[in-house]
Amino acid sequence: xxxxxxxxxxxxxxxxxxxxxxxxxxxxxxxxxxxxxxxxxxxxxxxxxxxxxxxxxxxxxxxxxxxxxxxxxxxxxxxxxxxxxxxxxxxxxxxxxxxxxxxxxxxxxxxxxxxxxxxxxxxxxxxxxxxxxxxxxxxxxxxxxxxxxxxxxxxxxxxxxxxxxxxxxxxxxxxxxxxxxxxxxxxxxxxxxxxxxxxxxxxxxxxxxxxxxxxxxxxxxxxxxxxxxxxxxxxxxxxxxxxxxxxxxxxxxxxxxxxxxxxxxxxxxxxxxxxxxxxxxxxxxxxxxxxxxxxxxxxxxxxxxxxxxxxxxxxx
Ligand SMILES: Nc1ncnc2c1ncn2[C@@H]1O[C@H](COP(=O)(O)OP(=O)(O)OP(=O)(O)O)[C@@H](O)[C@H]1O
Numbered sequence: 600x601x602x603x604x605x606x607x608x609x610x611x612x613x614x615x616x617x618x619x620x621x622x623x624x625x626x627x628x629x630x631x632x633x634x635x636x637x638x639x640x641x642x643x644x645x646x647x648x649x650x651x652x653x654x655x656x657x658x659x660x661x662x663x664x665x666x667x668x669x670x671x672x673x674x675x676x677x678x679x680x681x682x683x684x685x686x687x688x689x690x691x692x693x694x695x696x697x698x699x700x701x702x703x704x705x706x707x708x709x710x711x712x713x714x715x716x717x718x719x720x721x722x723x724x725x726x727x728x729x730x731x732x733x734x735x736x737x738x739x740x741x742x743x744x745x746x747x748x749x750x751x752x753x754x755x756x757x758x759x760x761x762x763x764x765x766x767x768x769x770x771x772x773x774x775x776x777x778x779x780x781x782x783x784x785x786x787x788x789x790x791x792x793x794x795x796x797x798x799x800x801x802x803x804x805x806x807x808x809x810x811x812x813x814x815x816x817x818x819x820x821x822x823x824x825x826x827x828x829x830x831x832x833x834x835x836x837x838x839x840x841x842x843x844x845x846x847x848x849x850x851x852x853x854x855x856x857x858x859x860x861x862x863x864x865x866x867x868x869x870x871x872x873x874x875x876x877x878x879x880x881x882x883x884x885x886x887x888x889x890x891x892x893x894x895x896x897x898x899x900x901x902x903x904x905x906x907x908x909x910x911x912x913x914x915x
Pocket of ligand 1: 643
């Protein structure tokens, strides 16, 4: 199958959206293929939720072209056919149990979902044990999972989720990640927002980074991290004074003064590109100083994200 034939779940071109004087989205392009988990990242107020809302048909764009599952979207609709998900928080009836909420939703949407179907989705998101508890007492993570279960009931071809990992404990997160990976493997496209780079790494094949309504990066995560940039590294040795002296004498190494931040005297923080860092480590070891730990202060992905979005912020 050629590139032209790859089925598109989302194709957005030059999308703009205003709230009064605020430009929430400013010429945004987005491509999501079937079976892809696509992450939206960006600082607070970047426009992620606004964009997800457009995909769900909760609002209409002020400009640009938007195609969802091959159909042009002209104005705000109740979620286009085949699309499910929620922004902010899923709508639940607090006085009903988890199971009753799903039954009510299925009835509202005219879905032919039997009790077995409801049990299935509750099981998938790990809520079987609390299926008969009222949702009033549910934690944020339980609400998120029930919202996901509600979306699954509709067997969506495009699933749209606003920070689905929010409030999830580690086992809930693993469960939700598993559900999303299975959906994607079955050809469902997933678009989700997140503030957590580790979640994006675990879930997404592609990400779009927004900053103040504009796309500053879109593509595979690997491409983002691979960009050649200096990072801060923590270098722990058995002889920090000697390590510091050698670092001072090594070309391409800058010693980062973080005296106000860190208490650990065995750690030296240096800023460098990988080749200079290699040289430093080799020199340190050659001098008989043992290296006990070497790690970036923030992950390469996070550093790339910060560099892209901070640049945008100061350019305002
Ligand atoms: N209903 C609204 N009325 C007025 N302004 C809005 C509305 N919704 C969003 N905005 C503004 O549009 C911009 C984008 O907001 P949006 O919620 O999409 O950002 P976000 O990336 O989801 O942020 P966060 O990470 O904080 O959730 C912000 O400046 C916000 O204040």
